[in-house]
Amino acid sequence: MLRFLRRALFFAIVSFLLAAGVYLTTASFHERWHGFVTGELAQHGVHLDFERLAINPFGGLVARGVRVYNDVSKRHLVASVDRLNLDVDFGSLVEGRVQIEGMELLHASVALPVDPDRPDLTVIELKDLSARALLEGRRLEIRHAEGLLSDGLHILISGVLELPAPSPDQQGMSADQRMNLMREHREQIQHGLDWLARFRAPHVPTLSVKVSGALERPDEIKAELLFQADGLAFEDYVWNELVAEAEYDGGFIDLKRLHLRDHLGIMDATATWRLGSDQLRFRLTSSADLPGLARAFLNNEGLREVVFYEAPQLALEGSVLLKKKSPDDMLPVNVTGSLDCGRFGSRGEVFNSLSLTLGATPQGIYVKDALLKHKTGSLVLNVMHHQEMGFKAELLLRMHPTVFLPFVLLPKTREIIQRFEFNDDSQVDVHVSTAGPKLNLRESPTSGHGVIRNFRYKGVPFESAEMDLAFLGDIQNYANVKIQRPDGPAEAELVFVNDDDNEKWLKLVNVRALADAAGIVRAFAPKVADQIERYRFSAGTDVTANGVIGYKGNPQLNDYKVAFKNPVGGAHYVLWDEDYPITAPNGEVHIVGNMLNFDFNGRLFGDTMHAKGAVNLTPGVRGYDVVVQAGRFPYSVFGKKLPFEEVRAEVRNRDGLARIDIAADVLGGDMTLKGTLNENREPNSYDGELRMNALSFHKFAQVYSPGNESVGDISGHFKFAGRMNDWKTLKGGGALIIVNGNLLALPVLGPLTPIIGAILPSPIKGYNVAKKADCTFEVSDGFIVTDNVEAESSAFRIVSRGNIDFIRDDIDFNAEVRMRGLGILLFPVTQLLAYKGSGTLKDTRWSPRIFGGGNNDERKPPTEQELREAQRIGGNPAKPRVNASPPKQKALFGN
Template sequence: MLRFLRSLMLFLAASFLLAGGVYLNTAAFHESWHGFVTRELAQHGVHLNFQRLTVNPFGGLVARGVKVFNDASKQHIVASVDRLNLDVDFGSLIEGRVKIDGMELLHASMALPVDPERPELTVIELKDLSARALLEERQLDIRHAEGLLSDGLRIMISGVLDLPEPKSDQPGASAQDRLIAIREHRVQIQHGLDWLARFHAPHVPMLSVKVSGALDRPQELKAELLFQADGLAFEDYVWKELVAEAEYDGGFIDLKRLHLVDHLGALEATATWRIGAEHLRFRLTSSADLPGLARAFFNNEQMREVVFYEAPQLALEGSIFLNKPGEGDFLPAEVTGRLDCGRFGSRGEVFNSLSLSLGATRDGIFVRDALLKHKTGSLALDVMQHRTLGFKYNLALRMDPNAFLPFVLLPKTREIIQRFVFDESSHIDVQVSCAGPSVNRIRECPTSGHGVLRHFRYKDVPFESAEMDLAFLGDFQNYANVQVQRPDGPAEAELVFVNDDDDEKWLRLVNVRATADAAGIVRAFAPKVADQIALYRFSPGTDVTANGTIGYKGNPQLNNYKVNFKNPVGGAHYVLWNEDYPINAPAGEVHIVGSMLNFDFGGRLFGDTLHAKGAVNLAPGVKGYDVEVRAGRFPYDVFGRKLPFEEVRADVRNREGISRINIAADVLGGGMTLKGSLNDNREPNTYEGELRMNALSFQRFAQVYSPGNESVGDISGHFKFTGRMNDWKALKGGGALIIVNGNLLALPVLGPLTPIIGAFLPSPIKGYNVAKKADCTFEVADGFIVTENIEAESSAFRIVSRGNVDFIRDDIDFNAEVRMRGLGILLFPVTQLLAYKGSGTLQDTHWSPRIFGGGNKDERKPPTEKELKEAQRIGGSPARPKAATQPPKQRALFGN
């Protein structure tokens, strides 16, 4: 019986414990004890709610689905925890009281809204959170708290916090202050986490926090923070070491040390800031990679283009304003500093060094004593932008500006720089100053200064030196008092004024004067005019003056300028028909109006006067020009001899590629005219025309072609023709020639025959060889001059000849018959009719009796009958007779 009672008691006890355990983990237990727990924690200033409360079999209570609120109103959630262990006094629990001695988290998760008033926005998440805190009297002793932020930061927290005294459940000022403080702190935390999320590291960075103070007085909380990270990388930029030490004391943050180490050097910084204050004080020194730092801290990708080969030295101190910038603020800062860096590169250009002092306020920024060094020289700069004082800069350029081309965005500026070419021997010294309303309105900023350049090229024109005053405003550029030295002489300009507006691009020249190469200085401003002047090859010392307005970049309608040139003792050259003609004492003018180039110049040619004027249309695709030339003397090669043409008058008119030519001159005591046309619209160019000679002195003709056989008489004739340039075989035409009272010895081809005939005449022969008349008609075709009716008649004999001249090969093939007239003398026993064969060249003709043969062995075949008829048609000659026995009439010789 005793054993049964003992067993029954054990069973009842076990049943009681089992029932109690089941009860403690049921909803009924949660509903009964929920209020006890929340009221107990509220007494300590901790306002929370939870979804379920159970008993931990190993001791304490377990609250699940916990939400922590800012105050007793439970409107604003400040944290969410999936599970919270509460240390309770079980003796008090059996007595119906709840006494919480501490709280513990084991591998829990916590969510902290950045803004408790709007928890649906950004939330900070803590994972694998383990913490141990004790509630002793009115204090919360955080022995250890460690967790992992979702963005990869391990955080450790410790410290002692004073809990608030129990108060009314109504929210008060302290709760509102706490809500504001929580929001401000977490906003800063979120900004830091957003920045940190851009990095990755081989090891999780560590943030240690030690806190103290009273929870109901958040403005008096204190904290010590230590952040450490190794190998923290942002894209290709790596911090080998990062250490930040800071203190927080009642809303005041003191960054005691920020230490960064990268591949170039280190950065050391300190800062102080009171939360809510408008500015943050800081001091910074750095020898680290500045572009990498800028990308990491400020997300500035443009700095990626800069590569430092040596550690830059940067020192900054001042204040950064954190509130919203005011209207008109340049920078939210007041800082001063100094930058010194060695060799660095950007966009393919390498610079040797850069040093400067800088400062910034809300009213403006300034850079002083900036000095940029390059292999070609240096750039010195002082610049300021101020709210009330405006924009100012002083610049001294002593380096090749082409080094800045990769950084120049404005096409106009790039174009101006690209006009200049410098080399190792160049010297550059350009100093300019600017003052205007704003850097954003720099086009309205008038700039002026002075420049000296040596050994350079401008628009591919070489210059030894150039010195000038400079002024710029918007699209306008002003170059005044220009002094230039070119390799072949000096030049100067009173003013060169440039309008670079997109709609109207023009430049105005005022007294641009050069005694150098006439075309050289003009080419820098007007290349087309320079091309025209260059044709004359003026000798050094030619005085060239240019004045007027030049339109460029497709605006020829703005052209209206003149170029005058003069050299009383010098010379020029002009190439005509592949012949180089020297002109002495050239003087004249080139006047451009729109697309028309008008020229008027004179000088001395072959010791006599020369004057030429005309106009050329320079418009693209337009063919048109007018030329009038007057020359007192113009020797020209005809049949291997220089004929002295005098009082030459040449007029050429070209319209749409068709040139009309009208040339007249005095030659050998008579007159000559040439009229025709040239078509340059096809290749090869074709031409046609008519040459006439009237009463040329036979005596002067013989002086040129047969010295020693001069006599009185005259020559007249004409030749009508067509052809193609540079193709003598294409020359076709016909004409006639007549000589009156001329010495037969002086005639080409026939001249060498007369001494042979003289063997049959009494001595002396003089007087018997004077031709009363000699004439012929001829055709030209396939490179031959063909005639069937040369007749020469003197008082003693009559010559009838026919044949051809291959003027391409200079080869002749003639037959001649001589008939003696009755002279009352006894002739040798020969027939009255003498026959001869002519061969050789025009200058060296050989005649021999036909019975002995003769002629050239390697003869080219003369034109066919069809080709000769075509030549007759062109020349307007009558039908060729089968045998020339009677002299043609003069009407037939010279056509209708």
């Protein structure tokens, strides 16, 4: 029986518990207690609703599908929680009252809409949230709250909050005001989370928050925040350590400490900001890789080119303006600071250090005492840009400007810098200042002074250059220029440059050099320098240049003169590939457009010399005029220097076809040479005519046969054609006449005269004086060929024919001699008066034909066809060839 009673009691208790459990999980229990719970929480200022309420078997109530609202109207959703445990007093619950003592979340998910009016849009999510809070009256104590905010931030929350008053009549912020404030805070939180999502980290960063204050007055809530992260990375930049400590007090944010550490150093910063304020105050010191940080966040490829070998030291203090007061503001900051950094490199250049102080306001910025050091020197810069005061800058450059070439983007600036070449001994000292209404160097006048030593400009070497500088836009002005070149000094009153794209020119005013004449001019006018360089002026030549030079495709602007003078020096003049030294050169070069005009005086071979002409410098055009006059001009003819005097040579070239006209006095007579030279084909071809008139036979013999001088004169002409540097192509013909000349002085026939004289009765006065000697001749294939050399004296008459191989200097002549008026029989053998000539022009050997003679290795003379072509060119009448043969017996007795 007792056992039965115990079982019955146990069954009743279990049945009651099961029934209670079923009841507590049914809709009936939810409907009965829903109002009690929401009402109780509303008394504490917490307005919520939930989908289902049940008793937790382990104690308390469990609310599922919880929605928290801003106020009693439940129009604005503040948060959504999937599950909320409520600690209740079960004694009160049995009595039909609900007394909530605390709340707990275990691995719950919380959704916080950014805009409570549109909860379907962006939502801030808290996952795996576990929290424990005690509720005592209007006091909510958060003992511990921990969760994951949007998968990117581990958050820890603790603190004490005062819940809103249940009565709307109590003082405090209105529901709409609270809503607007919450919306603003959540937007900022969402922006922060979006920004944080861009980072990578091996561990989730942690944010610890400790709060206190009244929820009814959210603008007065206080919070302490601590953010910690290790190995936080953004693109290629990594923070090894990041710690941020901040306080929030009623809308005032105080960043007490921001500590960053990267591979170079650390950065520490503090900042303060009141919500809604347009100004954030800060202080920062750093030895971290700020360019690396900046290039990561600013995505600037230029910053990626900077590499620091030592940590840069940066100190900044001031405020950041979050809203522009004026659309014309330059920068939204009020800041001062300094920067010091050691070695760094960029675009292949390594700099030793950089230091500066700086400041910035919305109206302007300044950089003061900026000092950049490089192995070649240093740069000091002060610059200011202000809305009202305009732009001002001062620069002291003591390093090679070519260092900045990799950083210059403007083509004009690059072109100017590239004109210079520096070496280890080069020195630069340039001080310039500029000012203007705006930050535009082209519109800001710039002036200063510069000294450069040991450099090259456009390839021209300079030991030093000192000048006053002035720039404005495309205009460059170099005044009071003093230059020292390796071969002497130079100076200029003014060099004025217009570098406009449409009209590039420079003006030279009194540019003067006591140096290599071409050297200083080459820096400004390379083509003119090429012309002057041909003269090879000696050092100390006084050169002056004045006028306007067009460049970069603007030769039509050319109108300038270059004058030169050296009373004791020398120069050289090249004529027909011969180099002639000139003393006391004096003249000028005048360039107008593409035409170079020159007028040159000096002394040549101890007498006066003058050259004048013009050269067309247009690319692809060959044209020039040259007139040369010389009082004396020795020139080698047949191995002897002939003293040409009063020489006048005129050459005119049009499109490569040169016309030559030369006249001179020589050996007491005169000569002319006229012809053409075609430079349009290779080798150059030529043709012309040489004429000699009444040359003194006496002077001729003094040169070619000293001791055999006599009276008489020589005349002749030679028409010819050929190709340069190829004597075998020379063809033509001419004639030669000698009157009253000494036969002993004649080339070729001279050595024959004594042989003839040996068989004459002695003495016969004047046997060697030719009353007349003449011949016609042809030139072809390297030979001079004649069939009718006739020389007649009072005692005999010589008839000769043969050829001269002037390439090999070899002769082959036959001669016949007839006696005149002697009336005697000399020899019974007629061959004794027929002779054979061989040897060279200088050493002609004659022998009777009975003994043979001639050269054994003779080159064959021209053919009949070649001689006819030479006759056509020379203008000689065609005549049959006469074979050399012994004279007839009757020819020995004269006529």
